[in-house]
Amino acid sequence: MKSFFRALYEVIGLPQPSSETPVYREVIFPNIGLLNIGITLALLVLFYLVINRYMRVATFSRPRHWALFLGLNALIAFVIVIAQANGQNVESHSYIYWLALLNAIYAAVFFFILSLIFRKLSVNASTTPF
Amino acid sequence: MAKLFLFGIGGTGSRVVRSLTMLLASGIELPNCQQVVPIIIDPDAHNADMNRTVQLLQTYQQIYKRLGPREEGFFKTDISTLSSISQDVNGSVKDTFVFDFGGINRSFRDYLGYNSLPVESKALVESLFTTDNLESPLTIGFRGSPNVGSIVLNKLAESPEMRFFADNFQQDDRVFFVSSIFGGTGAAGFPLLLKNLKDPNTRLSNARYLRDALTGAVTVMPYFALQSEDQQVIDSNNFLTKTKAALGYYENHLQGLDALYYLADTPDTPYDNQPGGVGQRNKAHIIEMLAALSIVDFMHYTSLELRSGQGPLFHEYGLEGDTAEVQFQHLPTETKDMVAQHLTQLLYFTKYHKQHLPSDDAPYAKNLNLQYALKNEPIFKQLDAFLHNPDFGVDGWFNELSQNRRAFRPFNLATDDFNMMINGKPVETGFFNKGISRNYLLDALNTQEKKVPDDDSFRKLITLMYGVTDEAFRDKVKVV
Numbered sequence: 001m002k003s004f005f006r007a008l009y010e011v012i013g014l015p016q017p018s019s020e021t022p023v024y025r026e027v028i029f030p031n032i033g034l035l036n037i038g039i040t041l042a043l044l045v046l047f048y049l050v051i052n053r054y055m056r057v058a059t060f061s062r063p064r065h066w067a068l069f070l071g072l073n074a075l076i077a078f079v080i081v082i083a084q085a086n087g088q089n090v091e092s093h094s095y096i097y098w099l100a101l102l103n104a105i106y107a108a109v110f111f112f113i114l115s116l117i118f119r120k121l122s123v124n125a126s127t128t129p130f
Numbered sequence: 131m132a133k134l135f136l137f138g139i140g141g142t143g144s145r146v147v148r149s150l151t152m153l154l155a156s157g158i159e160l161p162n163c164q165q166v167v168p169i170i171i172d173p174d175a176h177n178a179d180m181n182r183t184v185q186l187l188q189t190y191q192q193i194y195k196r197l198g199p200r201e202e203g204f205f206k207t208d209i210s211t212l213s214s215i216s217q218d219v220n221g222s223v224k225d226t227f228v229f230d231f232g233g234i235n236r237s238f239r240d241y242l243g244y245n246s247l248p249v250e251s252k253a254l255v256e257s258l259f260t261t262d263n264l265e266s267p268l269t270i271g272f273r274g275s276p277n278v279g280s281i282v283l284n285k286l287a288e289s290p291e292m293r294f295f296a297d298n299f300q301q302d303d304r305v306f307f308v309s310s311i312f313g314g315t316g317a318a319g320f321p322l323l324l325k326n327l328k329d330p331n332t333r334l335s336n337a338r339y340l341r342d343a344l345t346g347a348v349t350v351m352p353y354f355a356l357q358s359e360d361q362q363v364i365d366s367n368n369f370l371t372k373t374k375a376a377l378g379y380y381e382n383h384l385q386g387l388d389a390l391y392y393l394a395d396t397p398d399t400p401y402d403n404q405p406g407g408v409g410q411r412n413k414a415h416i417i418e419m420l421a422a423l424s425i426v427d428f429m430h431y432t433s434l435e436l437r438s439g440q441g442p443l444f445h446e447y448g449l450e451g452d453t454a455e456v457q458f459q460h461l462p463t464e465t466k467d468m469v470a471q472h473l474t475q476l477l478y479f480t481k482y483h484k485q486h487l488p489s490d491d492a493p494y495a496k497n498l499n500l501q502y503a504l505k506n507e508p509i510f511k512q513l514d515a516f517l518h519n520p521d522f523g524v525d526g527w528f529n530e531l532s533q534n535r536r537a538f539r540p541f542n543l544a545t546d547d548f549n550m551m552i553n554g555k556p557v558e559t560g561f562f563n564k565g566i567s568r569n570y571l572l573d574a575l576n577t578q579e580k581k582v583p584d585d586d587s588f589r590k591l592i593t594l595m596y597g598v599t600d601e602a603f604r605d606k607v608k609v610v
Binding site for chain 2: 056061062
C-alpha cells in the first residue's frame with residue numbers, strides 16, 4: 001500500500017526538503033491517498049445515490065452539478081494535503097503546494113472514473129456527466 | 131375485430147367527433163370495439179369546424195399508427211378512415227374521414243332540375259321550398275333547412291362510400307349517429323341514414339348485419355343561439371319550433387335504434403351567425419363533450435343490456451347544479467369517474483410537453499434522444515400539432531371549452547403550477563411535500579424510463595407520460 005501511494009505521489013519528484021522524505025513516505029502519502037479515495041467515494045455516494053436516487057431529487061443531476069461536486073472533491077483533496085503537512089509538522093516548502101495540486105488532480109481523475117460506475121446505480125443522474 | 135361506425139352529421143356532428151377524439155386521446159376506454167371509423171357527413175366542404183376536426187383526426191390517426199394497440203394509455207383507441215379498414219378494389223372511396231359529396235357546387239334549384247320539371251311538379255316544389263331554399267348554393271350545406279337536406283342526403287344510400295361501408299360491415303360492428311335536431315344537415319341526415327341502413331329492402335350488402343347491428347344516436351337539441359341579423363338565412367328563434375317538428379317526426383319514424391341520447395342547454399351568449407363555410411367555426415362547448423360521452427356510454431352497454439327492453443333506451447343528462455362554470459364537482463359521479471382523471475392527465479401531458487419537455491436534460495430524455503427527435507422526427511411534430519396547434523389542438527380545445535357559455539372550466543389553464551391546475555382542488559403541499567413539482571415529474575419519468583422496455587422512443591415517451599401523469603393523479607390529486 002505504502003509503495004503504491006509512494007509511486008503515485010512521487011511522479012512529481014522526491015519530497016522536499018529531502019530530510020522530510022521518510023515522513024512523507026511513511027505517513028503523509030498513505031494518509032492523503034486513503035483520505036482522497038474515501039472522500040471521493042463519499043461524494044460519489046452523496047451525488048449519485050443519496051441525492052439522485054434515494055432523495056428523489058431530479059433537478060440536481062446536470063453536468064454542472066456534477067462538476068460542482070468534482071471541484072469540491074478536488075478542493076478538499078488540496079486542503080487535506082496542507083492540513084496533513086501541518087499536522088505532521090513537516091518543514092515548510094513549496095513542494096507541499098505541488099503535492100496538494102497533484103492530489104487535487106488525482107481526486108478529480110478518481111471522481112471522473114468512478115462516476116462512470118456510480119452513475120449506473122443512480123436514477124436521476126444515470127447519464128451524468130454524459 | 132368489432133368496429134364502431136360513427137356518423138357525424140352536420141356542424142354539430144363534426145364538433146362532437148372533435149370532442150370524442152380528444153377524449154380518446156386522453157385514454158378514455160371505448161369498450162366492445164377495437165376500431166372507430168368516423169364518417170363526417172357535411173356537404174359544406176369549407177366548413178371550418180369540419181376541417182379542423184378532420185385535421186385532428188388525421189393527426190390522431192398518424193399517432194395511433196405509430197403507437198399501435200396497447201392495454202391503456204393516451205391515444206389508446208384506433209381511429210381509422212373508412213377506406214383504410216379494407217382494401218377498396220375499385221378505388222372509389224377516398225382515404226378521408228369526410229363523406230365525398232363530389233362538389234355539389236350548384237344551387238338547390240339546379241340540383242332538382244327545376245327548369246325541366248313539368249308545371250305541376252314545379253308547383254309542388256314551390257309549395258315545399260322557399261325561394262331562398264331553391265336559390266341557396268349547396269356548397270355551404272343546407273343552412274338550417276332540413277327540407278332541403280332530406281332531398282340531397284337521400285342520395286347517400288347510393289354512394290360508393292355507403293356501399294363500401296355496407297360491404298365491410300360485420301356481425302359485431304355497431305353504428306352511432308351524431309346530429310343536431312335544430313339545423314339542416316343533421317336534422318335531415320340522421321333519420322334518413324337510419325332509415326336507409328335499417329331498410330329491410332335495402333340494396334346494400336350485409337343487410338342482415340346492418341339491420342341487427344346495435345345502433346345508437348345522440349340528438350343534440352338547441353344549445354346555442356345565433357346573433358339576429360336581418361340578412362341572415364338562419365334564425366335561431368326558430369330552433370325550438372324546428373326541434374319540436376323534428377321530434378314529432380322522430381317519435382314515429384325512428385326504427386331500429388337501441389339507444390337514443392338527448393342533450394340540450396339554455397343558450398347564453400349568441401354565436402356569430404355564419405350559415406357555413408370558413409366562417410362557421412364555433413368554440414367547443416360542454417354539450418359537445420357530453421354528446422361524445424354518450425358514445426362512450428353506449429359502447430359500455432352489452433348487447434344483452436341494449437336488447438333487454440321493448441324499445442330503445444332513452445337517455446337525458448343533468449348536471450349536479452345549474453352553474454355557468456362547470457367544474458368537476460358539478461358533474462354527476464359517473465361522468466366524473468369517467469373523465470376527471472383522463473382529462474387531468476391529458477392536461478398535465480400537454481402542459482409538460484410545452485413547458486418542460488424541450489428543455490429536459492435528464493436521463494429519460496437522453497435515453498430517448500428527445501432533443502433531436504423533437505426537432506427532426508415527423509411523428510414528434512405530429513404530436514406537437516395535436517397538442518398545441520392553435521386551430522385544432524388540445525390547448526385550444528380546453529381553452530374554448532372554458533370560454534364558452536356555459537363554460538366547462540375544471541382547470542385553471544393560466545397557471546404553470548401543476549398543483550393549482552384543477553379548479554377547486556389544489557394539490558396538498560408541505561415542507562417535505564412539494565406536490566406535483568417539476569422535480570416530482572422528472573424523477574417519475576427517470577424512474578419509469580428504466581422500467582419500460584421499448585425500442586421505439588415515441589411510443590416510450592407516450593407510455594412514460596401516461597404512466598407519470600397517472601401516478602401523479604393517484605398519488606397527489608387522489609380524488610376531485
